[in-house]
Amino acid sequence: xxxxxxxxxxxxxxxLGGVLALLALGLNIVFGVIDVVWxxxxxxxxxxxxxxxxxxxxxxxxxxxxxxxxxxxxxxxxVLLHWLVIRPVLGGAPINQLLVTGxxxxxxxxxxxxxxxxxxxxxxxxxxxxxxxEIFLSQSRIWACGVSLVAVALLWLFLKKTxxxxxxxxxxxxxxxxxxxxxxxxxxxxxxxxxxGGLAGLAACLLVLQYDVHPAIGLTFGPITFMxxxxxxxxxxxxxxxxxxxxxxxxxxxxxxxxxxxGYVFAFCFFIAMMFWRPQGLLGKRA
Amino acid sequence: MLRVEGVSAGYGSFQALFDVxxxxxxxxxxxxxxxxxxxxxxxxxxxxxxxxxxxGTIDFDGHDLAGLGADEVTALGMAHVPEHRRLFAxxxxxxxxxxxxxxxxxxxxxxxxxxxxxxxxxxLAERRDQIAGTLSGGEQQMCAIGRxxxxxxxxxxxxxxxxxxxxxxxxxxxxxxQRIRSEGFTVLIVEQNIQQVLRVVDRAYLLEVGxxxxxGAASELLASDDIRRAYIGL
Amino acid sequence: xxxxANLIGLVALLAVPMLGVSDYVLHLGITxxxxxxxxxxxxxxxxxxxxxxxxxxxxxxxxxxxxxxWNHAGISPWLGIPVxxxxxxxxxxxxxxxxxxxxxxxxxxxxxxxxLGEIVLMLIVALRxxxxxxxxxxxxxxxxxxxxxxxxxxxxxxxGVFFYVAVGLWLLGLWVWKRVDSSMARYAxxxxxxxxxxxxxxxxxxxxxxxxxxxxxxALTALGGIAYGQYQLYINPETVSGIAKSLEIxxxxxxGGMYVRLGPTFGAxxxxxxxxxxxxxxxxxxxxxxxxxxxxxxxxxxIFMPEGILGRxxxxxxxxxxxxxxxxxxx
Numbered sequence: 001x002x003x004x005x006x007x008x009x010x011x012x013x014x015x016l017g018g019v020l021a022l023l024a025l026g027l028n029i030v031f032g033v034i035d036v037v038w039x040x041x042x043x044x045x046x047x048x049x050x051x052x053x054x055x056x057x058x059x060x061x062x063x064x065x066x067x068x069x070x071x072x073x074x075x076x077x078x079v080l081l082h083w084l085v086i087r088p089v090l091g092g093a094p095i096n097q098l099l100v101t102g103x104x105x106x107x108x109x110x111x112x113x114x115x116x117x118x119x120x121x122x123x124x125x126x127x128x129x130x131x132x133x134e135i136f137l138s139q140s141r142i143w144a145c146g147v148s149l150v151a152v153a154l155l156w157l158f159l160k161k162t163x164x165x166x167x168x169x170x171x172x173x174x175x176x177x178x179x180x181x182x183x184x185x186x187x188x189x190x191x192x193x194x195x196x197g198g199l200a201g202l203a204a205c206l207l208v209l210q211y212d213v214h215p216a217i218g219l220t221f222g223p224i225t226f227m228x229x230x231x232x233x234x235x236x237x238x239x240x241x242x243x244x245x246x247x248x249x250x251x252x253x254x255x256x257x258x259x260x261x262x263g264y265v266f267a268f269c270f271f272i273a274m275m276f277w278r279p280q281g282l283l284g285k286r287a
Numbered sequence: 288m289l290r291v292e293g294v295s296a297g298y299g300s301f302q303a304l305f306d307v308x309x310x311x312x313x314x315x316x317x318x319x320x321x322x323x324x325x326x327x328x329x330x331x332x333x334x335x336x337x338x339x340x341x342x343g344t345i346d347f348d349g350h351d352l353a354g355l356g357a358d359e360v361t362a363l364g365m366a367h368v369p370e371h372r373r374l375f376a377x378x379x380x381x382x383x384x385x386x387x388x389x390x391x392x393x394x395x396x397x398x399x400x401x402x403x404x405x406x407x408x409x410x411l412a413e414r415r416d417q418i419a420g421t422l423s424g425g426e427q428q429m430c431a432i433g434r435x436x437x438x439x440x441x442x443x444x445x446x447x448x449x450x451x452x453x454x455x456x457x458x459x460x461x462x463x464x465q466r467i468r469s470e471g472f473t474v475l476i477v478e479q480n481i482q483q484v485l486r487v488v489d490r491a492y493l494l495e496v497g498x499x500x501x502x503g504a505a506s507e508l509l510a511s512d513d514i515r516r517a518y519i520g521l
Numbered sequence: 522x523x524x525x526a527n528l529i530g531l532v533a534l535l536a537v538p539m540l541g542v543s544d545y546v547l548h549l550g551i552t553x554x555x556x557x558x559x560x561x562x563x564x565x566x567x568x569x570x571x572x573x574x575x576x577x578x579x580x581x582x583x584x585x586x587x588x589x590x591w592n593h594a595g596i597s598p599w600l601g602i603p604v605x606x607x608x609x610x611x612x613x614x615x616x617x618x619x620x621x622x623x624x625x626x627x628x629x630x631x632x633x634x635x636x637l638g639e640i641v642l643m644l645i646v647a648l649r650x651x652x653x654x655x656x657x658x659x660x661x662x663x664x665x666x667x668x669x670x671x672x673x674x675x676x677x678x679x680x681g682v683f684f685y686v687a688v689g690l691w692l693l694g695l696w697v698w699k700r701v702d703s704s705m706a707r708y709a710x711x712x713x714x715x716x717x718x719x720x721x722x723x724x725x726x727x728x729x730x731x732x733x734x735x736x737x738x739x740a741l742t743a744l745g746g747i748a749y750g751q752y753q754l755y756i757n758p759e760t761v762s763g764i765a766k767s768l769e770i771x772x773x774x775x776x777g778g779m780y781v782r783l784g785p786t787f788g789a790x791x792x793x794x795x796x797x798x799x800x801x802x803x804x805x806x807x808x809x810x811x812x813x814x815x816x817x818x819x820x821x822x823x824i825f826m827p828e829g830i831l832g833r834x835x836x837x838x839x840x841x842x843x844x845x846x847x848x849x850x851x852x
Binding site: 031037039085088089092093094095096098099100102103104105106107108109110111112113114115117118215216219222223226227230258259261262264265268269271272275276 | 570572574616619620623625627628629631632633635636637639640643644646647763764765768769771772775807808809810811812813814815816817818819820822823824827
């Protein structure tokens, strides 16, 4: 007979996996297309969470309207990030492209501290728990997981069925000949940045229902998002999806037996071990 | 259709082309032949504007190509099938073909052209859902040419379509080129396999270390003793 | 001439505590020297393209090992230091060897080291029963009103004395840098950074050379962490570990310039004086203001001046002196 609390942890892991999958997807698609890691990705999400807080709590906008506006605003932020920060260093050393977004991370985190202070804020919405026999699951988590999965599916359809989506998948395989297809790579980069930002904005809406927002929140789930992406194989969307669920189980079940931090420690150790065992990612082929 | 005059080009301090001139009329098939490293690939890359010429003019279908990017040249109706085929290895055959029809004007014709390409290369139709990277060399070349045709080009540039293929397959590739010709496409083809290519084109230019050394009707060049001795080894 | 200037500079530096300067000035000096030392250690790797986002791990291992041994087992830092450094070296090898062996470079290397930094951060927090968790920990004090110096505990209340310790460490960092420079390793690594296969084909053992540099860098960084802990007599996970600390290192090094020997030290001085300057200008701490400026400047530096302030100055100086010389700072 399986422990009921363990079962609850596993189910929570699945719910977390859905959200992690969404988080990783935005980062992954940007890396796949532009070959740049947005180290400040989680800070875009933080920005979106504050945006929701301001619009809904301070200005009293309806929640869904605030959500929609935040998704758009963070998408625009993604475009600006690419245009102002990434584009000028695209020809430079690859590591500069990573470090420059590190500068954006520091900037955004400090700016949030400057504007909002360091206290924790939340929307003050609490949804009742869902009771399944003896298992309690948070409704906001179920929503988050459900919406994430729908978003992932929609994005997958877009990538698979449209010309633009096909180009987004093609560009990571052969950047140089894209113009021969009549494609302007710069335009694809901007569109991809908007998608990456939009996904961060959506993630912000889902996370703000579960977690308090504070300036350092990006540091708590930023690293895990990178790990998920790398383990899936940066740019490999399906691999990232799988990795998200594996990581989530590590965190939830590891946290169930020990403490939450241990869950993370196990997950990161597992990540490093995986890097050595399958450096190309879960689903990648050995070069 | 295409008029290249006084074109020089290179990479960094290396100059690949010196004062090159050539012309392709509508409906013609023209070859640029020459040994390895003669600058043939650079010539096609200049024509499709993957690299910018240092001097000279390129006129395509009444448009001066100065200042245009490769994507804009493609939109004007030029399709460049690059060296080594350069398929999107992780996409399926049909997705590769769809990329060939990326331009808005081409999208409308997608299904008719797709049918046409499949008629031309029935093997591709059989393998439409296969990942392009897993195709054989000859099939990959078909897919690359098919991708070029999907935009409905006025001029098709082929860069060494026979390179790296087994002799039997080389024969098939030139049959393909022949078929495309008979469809009425205008073709500029660059090749090292001189004997074979001269049988399927109307005219040819001989390129040596970046300069045009000779030109003429394909049959004349094929009969020329100099060329036979130097390149065909007879 | 260079040698004489160095000597004069060193004597001037050593004279600082004797000039009767305030404790505040000495504090700034010590902080700059310790962090300059850490940043120099980081740059040993960084300038060869081994960008680590996990050096917080080595700081943390250094500072926490020594403090934990002292607090919980009463083991003197004299023994704790070699243990901590050995531990840092062990971790560096465990991570570095597979990375270099499997050619994990660039983004991937940065992210693997990022994971390492997070593991150490999380471990410090998770082991809160011993480490005090995120609240931090104070090494059990051996000092009192009468005792201003404890050799066993390696604690000292006089900033003047600690200043000399910091100078010693800092000189150690510069010396290692110079040794690396003058040994073959430098050419080997530069070649490896450019073209790993090419370097391997001319007989450079790329894996081994990279590992040596990594071990040196980790050991020195751990020493830096220990020095910081013994100086502040307080450590917490955020100040010695995690991604924020690692990015701080990167920022300072990039601002100063990681391709010239004094660049990292310059970066330490620059960032600290900027923060202090802002604090003085506003009369109090404005939370987030310095970070906002750092972040913005980091972006601007990388876009417009990737060789850093001192790197740029050095290049201007060189081109002024030898206008025909084609050498440019590598960026």
